Amino acid sequence: MLIPLLAVSVVAVGFPLVYALYLSLTDFKLIQKGTANFVGAENYIGSFADDGFWGAIGTTFTYVALAVIIETALGLLIALALQKQKWARDLTRAMLLAPMFITPIAVGLTFRFLLNDQLGIIPYLLDGVGLSYDFLGSGRALFTLVMIDVWQWTPFMVLLLLAGLESIPKQPLEAARVDGASGWYILRRITFPLLVPVLSVAILLRSLDALKVFEYVYATTRGGPGTQTETIQYFTYQTGIQFFRLGEASSMAFILLLLVLPLIVLLFRRLKRSPR
Amino acid sequence: MKKKLFNSLRGLLLLTALVSVLFPLVWVTLASFKTPSQLNDPSLLFFDPNFENWLYVIDRGILDAALRSATVATITVIISAIAGSTAAYVISTYKAGGNATRFGILAAQVLPPAVLVFPFLTLAYLTRVNDSLLPLIFAHLSFVLPVVTWFLIGFFDSVPRSLEEQARVDGFTRFKAFLLVVLPQVYPGLGAAVIFGFTLSWNDMFYGLILTPSRSAILPVSIAGFNTFRGVELGAMSAAILVAVVPVVIASFFIQRKLVQGISGGAVKF
Amino acid sequence: MGTVSLKNVKKSYGSTAIVEDLSLDFPEGSFTVLVGPSGCGKSTTLRMIAGLETVSAGQVKINGKDVTDLDPKDRDVAMVFQNYALYPHLTVLENIAFPLRATKTPREEARQKSLSVAESLGLGHLTSRKPKDLSGGQQQRVAIGRAIIREPAVFLFDEPLSNLDAKLRVETRSELLALQRKLGVTSIYVTHDQEEAMTLSDRMVVMKDGKIVQLGSPLEVYTKPNSVFVATFVGSPKMTILRGMSDGQNFTHERGSQFKFPSDITGPVLLGVRPEEIALEPSNEGQGRIELIELLGPRAVITVSLGESSVVAVVEAQKLHNIFLGSRVSISFSTISAHLFSEDTQLRLN
Numbered sequence: 001m002l003i004p005l006l007a008v009s010v011v012a013v014g015f016p017l018v019y020a021l022y023l024s025l026t027d028f029k030l031i032q033k034g035t036a037n038f039v040g041a042e043n044y045i046g047s048f049a050d051d052g053f054w055g056a057i058g059t060t061f062t063y064v065a066l067a068v069i070i071e072t073a074l075g076l077l078i079a080l081a082l083q084k085q086k087w088a089r090d091l092t093r094a095m096l097l098a099p100m101f102i103t104p105i106a107v108g109l110t111f112r113f114l115l116n117d118q119l120g121i122i123p124y125l126l127d128g129v130g131l132s133y134d135f136l137g138s139g140r141a142l143f144t145l146v147m148i149d150v151w152q153w154t155p156f157m158v159l160l161l162l163a164g165l166e167s168i169p170k171q172p173l174e175a176a177r178v179d180g181a182s183g184w185y186i187l188r189r190i191t192f193p194l195l196v197p198v199l200s201v202a203i204l205l206r207s208l209d210a211l212k213v214f215e216y217v218y219a220t221t222r223g224g225p226g227t228q229t230e231t232i233q234y235f236t237y238q239t240g241i242q243f244f245r246l247g248e249a250s251s252m253a254f255i256l257l258l259l260v261l262p263l264i265v266l267l268f269r270r271l272k273r274s275p276r
Numbered sequence: 277m278k279k280k281l282f283n284s285l286r287g288l289l290l291l292t293a294l295v296s297v298l299f300p301l302v303w304v305t306l307a308s309f310k311t312p313s314q315l316n317d318p319s320l321l322f323f324d325p326n327f328e329n330w331l332y333v334i335d336r337g338i339l340d341a342a343l344r345s346a347t348v349a350t351i352t353v354i355i356s357a358i359a360g361s362t363a364a365y366v367i368s369t370y371k372a373g374g375n376a377t378r379f380g381i382l383a384a385q386v387l388p389p390a391v392l393v394f395p396f397l398t399l400a401y402l403t404r405v406n407d408s409l410l411p412l413i414f415a416h417l418s419f420v421l422p423v424v425t426w427f428l429i430g431f432f433d434s435v436p437r438s439l440e441e442q443a444r445v446d447g448f449t450r451f452k453a454f455l456l457v458v459l460p461q462v463y464p465g466l467g468a469a470v471i472f473g474f475t476l477s478w479n480d481m482f483y484g485l486i487l488t489p490s491r492s493a494i495l496p497v498s499i500a501g502f503n504t505f506r507g508v509e510l511g512a513m514s515a516a517i518l519v520a521v522v523p524v525v526i527a528s529f530f531i532q533r534k535l536v537q538g539i540s541g542g543a544v545k546f
Numbered sequence: 547m548g549t550v551s552l553k554n555v556k557k558s559y560g561s562t563a564i565v566e567d568l569s570l571d572f573p574e575g576s577f578t579v580l581v582g583p584s585g586c587g588k589s590t591t592l593r594m595i596a597g598l599e600t601v602s603a604g605q606v607k608i609n610g611k612d613v614t615d616l617d618p619k620d621r622d623v624a625m626v627f628q629n630y631a632l633y634p635h636l637t638v639l640e641n642i643a644f645p646l647r648a649t650k651t652p653r654e655e656a657r658q659k660s661l662s663v664a665e666s667l668g669l670g671h672l673t674s675r676k677p678k679d680l681s682g683g684q685q686q687r688v689a690i691g692r693a694i695i696r697e698p699a700v701f702l703f704d705e706p707l708s709n710l711d712a713k714l715r716v717e718t719r720s721e722l723l724a725l726q727r728k729l730g731v732t733s734i735y736v737t738h739d740q741e742e743a744m745t746l747s748d749r750m751v752v753m754k755d756g757k758i759v760q761l762g763s764p765l766e767v768y769t770k771p772n773s774v775f776v777a778t779f780v781g782s783p784k785m786t787i788l789r790g791m792s793d794g795q796n797f798t799h800e801r802g803s804q805f806k807f808p809s810d811i812t813g814p815v816l817l818g819v820r821p822e823e824i825a826l827e828p829s830n831e832g833q834g835r836i837e838l839i840e841l842l843g844p845r846a847v848i849t850v851s852l853g854e855s856s857v858v859a860v861v862e863a864q865k866l867h868n869i870f871l872g873s874r875v876s877i878s879f880s881t882i883s884a885h886l887f888s889e890d891t892q893l894r895l896n
Binding site for chain 2 (some may be wrong): 617627631633634647696702
């Protein structure tokens with residue numbers, strides 16, 4: 001009965017993966033179509049030496065770190081607040097979770113125009129209090145993109161953390177209350193440690209997802225100013241699609257995969273350890 | 277006294293969050309009904325709605341793009357539901373495939389699309405299907421199938437083994453027992469998984485951008501298309517955004533509860 | 547029609563043997579109970595008869611046909627699980643009728659049959675309810691209805707009463723027995739509750755560590771247990787076992803007290819006496835001292851200390867007026883009711 005899954009997986013994932021590896025070892029250019037010469041590790045060496053590539057990796061990792069930290073902190077606060085909520089529970093939750101379900105390109109474009117000098121409402125409001133801020137300018141663009149990520153994906157953290165909070169058994173908390181512990185103490189010493197498994201899974205999942213950031217860049221800065229917002233997925237896209245260097249692009253993707261693999265293994269281990 | 281303070285802080289936090297979430301969406305909705313001159317005034321809140329933008333995007337084929345997105349998503353989800361539910365069942369009940377399979381499912385979900393997109397593109401050209409939606413369906417399967425399977429494993433875990441055994445003793449084969457007795461128990465979970473999978477496919481732009489020709493673009497790509505060198509046709513783009521966003525957000529309202537269950541059953545636990 | 551036969555059946559997981567070399571015949575119409583402590587292999591044996599577990603070695607026959615390699619659906623057995631395994635998404639009527647779908651019985655006929663079975667079990671007014679809206683006892687009856695509708699060769703019960711409260715358990719027990727008598731279907735029943743085993747079975751099979759330790763009618767097993775294990779497992783309160791020496795005339799408890807007990811056996815022995823066979827007489831020179839009195843309505847369970855050993859006796863409530871905590875009593879029992887066991891082999895000697 002596993003056969004359907006296996007069949008589809010092989011076709012949709014397994015084979016392409018192997019083919020990607022093959023591509024990364026050739027000098028295949030899409031325009032040539034047909035002749036692909038085996039060049040061995042040349043692409044990999046080239047990518048390793050490419051400053052642009054490492055710049056993109058650095059940019060992406062910075063982006064992920066900032067985004068995930070903010071989303072975790074905010075997500076935890078909101079989840080804690082939601083847990084205690086009494087009225088209009090389902091509606092509030094449904095509304096707060098909505099951003100997760102919007103196609104990222106739409107989010108990117110929406111914010112591009114929310115922040116636009118002439119047509120956007122935010123600069124308009126800022127102007128009203130005498131402030132002006134160049135959201136997509138040099139030194140600031142990456143952080144702006146981080147905030148877009150935060151807008152869209154904090155709900156994801158809220159979702160997981162809320163599920164985690166609600167699965168914490170009530171008895172230890174009640175016992176602590178009866179023993180006279182303060183709310184803050186309970187939070188720090190009981191709730192938080194019990195939440196660590198969920199937290200680590202959530203952080204790992206979100207980080208792996210944030211690494212794929214593309215749409216926000218495509219919608220707003222296209223990698224600029226300069227190369228400040230060139231994330232790895234965007235850089236690879238450019239190499240492969242705009243410059244047609246598929247072999248090189250594949251090698252970059254594989255290097256990224258290798259860098260990311262430890263995270264995946266970590267996530268897998270964490271999930272196995274969680275008690276049912 | 278302290279309690280009251282915390283309660284008001286809590287309320288304030290949630291209110292701020294709600295406003296932050298709704299604000300951009302409301303603004304986009306308003307923009308979709310504005311004329312180009314009205315758009316120049318971002319603070320304009322009350323005006324007579326103008327449907328020009330909407331007619332424009334329909335004229336430019338947004339509904340066709342939406343249909344294409346829906347087609348790809350539906351096919352992807354149907355295949356995922358069938359392959360995923362059978363696989364999730366055997367993995368949950370018989371621990372089939374062991375750790376390797378479960379790792380594979382997890383890895384497939386979180387794999388950066390950059391890795392798989394080039395082979396898909398190349399293979400599509402080589403097999404001459406690059407002009408259709410077929411490569412995109414395969415690409416979408418690569419991440420929707422694992423997610424649906426993963427999701428369902430958690431739900432199958434909560435079905436008692438004795439139900440299947442009872443059905444087998446009552447005279448049914450293993451497969452019939454699965455179909456008639458076990459599967460019905462996870463229908464709610466399956467429903468949520470299907471909607472979630474549909475959303476994932478509907479929202480994808482990366483594969484869509486690269487694997488489909490521009491004249492038969494899927495919806496997210498089509499939205500990006502309103503980002504032309506003429507500066508943005510903001511009103512039209514807003515309308516296009518809403519076409520993509522509204523169905524999914526409405527669907528999300530319905531599956532919100534089951535989603536928490538599924539994600540906590542599948543993603544948080546094992 | 548329904549005979550079951552197990553020949554040298556063995557079940558192991560890796561190197562651990564759960565059931566070892568088990569041979570057992572179940573005659574037609576019999577009600578056999580497999581009883582024993584957790585882990586003794588009774589459930590595994592039942593599941594091997596059902597076909598839910600594969601057999602590591604040996605043969606299973608139903609009605610003379612070798613079913614060892616057959617799927618459960620081809621064995622003509624019906625099973626009731628401990629948690630009833632009712633199909634939550636189906637109504638009571640559909641649950642009972644479900645097995646008939648496998649035999650492709652026409653819809654209307656299946657409905658009628660299901661209705662009459664439901665009525666015969668007192669469920670006629672509940673047919674359109676879902677399992678979650680039923681009480682424990684009602685759910686159990688639906689499970690039974692589902693089993694009888696198939697008119698199978700054999701009924702298999704896996705601790706079906708464990709989830710019911712004590713009172714309901716006793717009531718349902720008698721209903722089950724009456725049902726089996728009426729239908730005459732060979733029944734194999736698994737339980738860890740020896741009281742249940744005694745009341746239901748016409749044949750009791752006591753199991754331990756994957757082997758049969760005693761087989762017989764409840765009366766036989768109760769009055770002539772062949773080992774200390776069986777003696778202390780069956781019967782409540784437990785049989786008192788005392789260590790001591792027998793010299794052919796008397797039994798001397800290791801602590802000194804002597805009881806008249808003529809026998810053929812000399813040497814170290816274990817003496818077993820059932821609580822109801824022990825008589826207590828208040829006496830100042832008595833060997834025993836009353837440690838605990840537990841009143842159970844018409845009777846009381848009295849625990850008496852004899853040196854460091856405990857003797858448990860059951861006494862009529864009327865006799866309690868001169869028995870007090872701490873008072874000394876003399877213990878006596880009739881010699882025909884006592885059992886002797888060897889200390890090393892734990893097996894019966896007399």
